[in-house]
Amino acid sequence: MSAHNLTLWQYLRALAVFGAAGLSGCATVGSSGVGGVVAVPRRWQAGNAKTGALDAAALATWWERFRDPALNELVRAALVASPDVRTAVSKIAESRARRGVERASLFPWLTAGASASTSRQENRGGSNTVQLGTGSTGSTSTGVTTDLLQQSTGLSQSTTRTQSYSGSLDASWEVDLFGKQWQNVKARSADLAQAQENFYAAQVSLVAEVAEEYVVLRQAEERLAVVEGSVATRSETLQITQWREQAGQGNALETQQSLSTLEEARAAIPAYKETIGQSCNRLALLVGRTPGGVNAIVAKTHSIPAAPARLAIGIPAETLAQRPDVRAAEQAVYAAVARTKSAQRERLPSLNISGTLSTEALSSGRIFSPQAIAASLLAELTAPIFKGGQITSTIMVQTELERQALLTYESTVLTALSEVENALISVQRTAERLAILVRASAAARLAQQLAVQRYTAGEVDILTVLEAQRTLLSVEDEQVSTRASQVSAHLKLYKALGGGWLPR
Numbered sequence: 001m002s003a004h005n006l007t008l009w010q011y012l013r014a015l016a017v018f019g020a021a022g023l024s025g026c027a028t029v030g031s032s033g034v035g036g037v038v039a040v041p042r043r044w045q046a047g048n049a050k051t052g053a054l055d056a057a058a059l060a061t062w063w064e065r066f067r068d069p070a071l072n073e074l075v076r077a078a079l080v081a082s083p084d085v086r087t088a089v090s091k092i093a094e095s096r097a098r099r100g101v102e103r104a105s106l107f108p109w110l111t112a113g114a115s116a117s118t119s120r121q122e123n124r125g126g127s128n129t130v131q132l133g134t135g136s137t138g139s140t141s142t143g144v145t146t147d148l149l150q151q152s153t154g155l156s157q158s159t160t161r162t163q164s165y166s167g168s169l170d171a172s173w174e175v176d177l178f179g180k181q182w183q184n185v186k187a188r189s190a191d192l193a194q195a196q197e198n199f200y201a202a203q204v205s206l207v208a209e210v211a212e213e214y215v216v217l218r219q220a221e222e223r224l225a226v227v228e229g230s231v232a233t234r235s236e237t238l239q240i241t242q243w244r245e246q247a248g249q250g251n252a253l254e255t256q257q258s259l260s261t262l263e264e265a266r267a268a269i270p271a272y273k274e275t276i277g278q279s280c281n282r283l284a285l286l287v288g289r290t291p292g293g294v295n296a297i298v299a300k301t302h303s304i305p306a307a308p309a310r311l312a313i314g315i316p317a318e319t320l321a322q323r324p325d326v327r328a329a330e331q332a333v334y335a336a337v338a339r340t341k342s343a344q345r346e347r348l349p350s351l352n353i354s355g356t357l358s359t360e361a362l363s364s365g366r367i368f369s370p371q372a373i374a375a376s377l378l379a380e381l382t383a384p385i386f387k388g389g390q391i392t393s394t395i396m397v398q399t400e401l402e403r404q405a406l407l408t409y410e411s412t413v414l415t416a417l418s419e420v421e422n423a424l425i426s427v428q429r430t431a432e433r434l435a436i437l438v439r440a441s442a443a444a445r446l447a448q449q450l451a452v453q454r455y456t457a458g459e460v461d462i463l464t465v466l467e468a469q470r471t472l473l474s475v476e477d478e479q480v481s482t483r484a485s486q487v488s489a490h491l492k493l494y495k496a497l498g499g500g501w502l503p504r
Helices: 003-017 062-066 069-081 083-106 140-153 180-246 252-266 269-287 316-322 324-347 390-456 462-496
Strands: 109-124 157-175 350-361 373-382
Touching (some): 062 069, 062 462, 069 083, 069 180, 083 180, 180 252, 180 269, 180 390, 180 462, 252 462, 316 324, 316 390, 324 390
Antiparallel strands (some): 109 157, 157 350, 350 373
16 A cells, blocks of 8 residues: 555544544555554455456456447547546646645745836916916917016916836745645645546546446347347247138137237337437437437447456455545545644744835936835734634634545445445346346247247147247346346446546
8 A cells, every 4th residue: 555545544543543523433444454443354245266356457448358349439439528527637727726826825926016207396486376387398379478478477487397217026925934825735736636536537437337328228239139039930920820810720819919919029129229329329428429429339239248257356455546536535635634734823923024125216217226226124923812713613614624524535435345345246146147047048949939839730829829939038138138237237346446547
């Protein structure tokens, strides 16, 4: 197990040792099964001699074990074009950007500014003041009029212009004395890791969903083929009853009974065709195409894929380390722990440093003169004294969120273990059921042949033949459904083992 994972196990063990309220049921994952309530077993309860060591590399592309070219092509197309996967990729980029925003708080902030201003003042001597205008320049006629007025009134006038230039560079920095901001950065890093694991989990779910729908499609096609075979057989039986009626050996009742069972079988055909069409459309949706966009792919074959003969499942601890949802829940715990620590550090003092470098001159040429430059630096240390319980309440909120993350992690571990065990049981029991149905199908087919032969010879009535045909149809249909269930159990097992994701 990686050292990264051991950090969480040690943390959970510490919670159990120190008796944190309500956390005694937290899950721990590891071969030792120490601490908490969930002790991971060393082996699977439903495992058998056919199960081998986990091959993580092969598990990443488990669908290739079914050797179905259409399934392989559908999965590859879905992993590239599915909107769900592309959305998960976008969320990774969003989380990375949010971490960048949080990291920016660790560094000083700089702002720069510059300004220029011009002022003009007019002064007139004497007891009277005449407002002549505020323009800095004027026409020739206006100047003449001004001179005449000055001469006639005996007033004197002077104009003063002042220009100033200034610039400033301001810096501010909240020093991370006790690591409060760094804990927030760690929380964002855990969020980013969780988004990455959610992307892998989206791949796992998508691949399993495509494979499941593909099995539904192939199951409907094979059940349709079984019904069409039964329709052909019942059509032959109807022909026999009609010949016997014409020959006087049968009657209209037998003919109508045979016709009724024939039409009964035909009535199932539209339902299967409906399922086939809808499954193709659902596959197109999963692959990110319009309806009909996968018809050429699925036309390459028409049979249910064969289930692998041997399973490579490994041990429970390997599965939990492989599953993206378990790792995502683990990262959520790390993020919650970091945010709790950040909230606790709100009680500690904070140091803010600010500085200004400014310059001001009456001409643009002297704005960078050393005599025009002034600098100031201010350091401020503050500590909260009373906030009405806000800090304490925030710590309580983050503590409960941490508790919820731990419980979610525990639930995820339990769910993962349960899903694998249930899938193993389904794989074994469907295999047993399929073996029985294979024998039953062979017997039912022989019984139908014998019934038709004896009916033709006049030894049994038509009801015996019709009952044998119903039995054969039922058994063959059940056999197809069980084969599909067996493959579906393998799909669920590979999904439960955390297979189906590839690194970005």
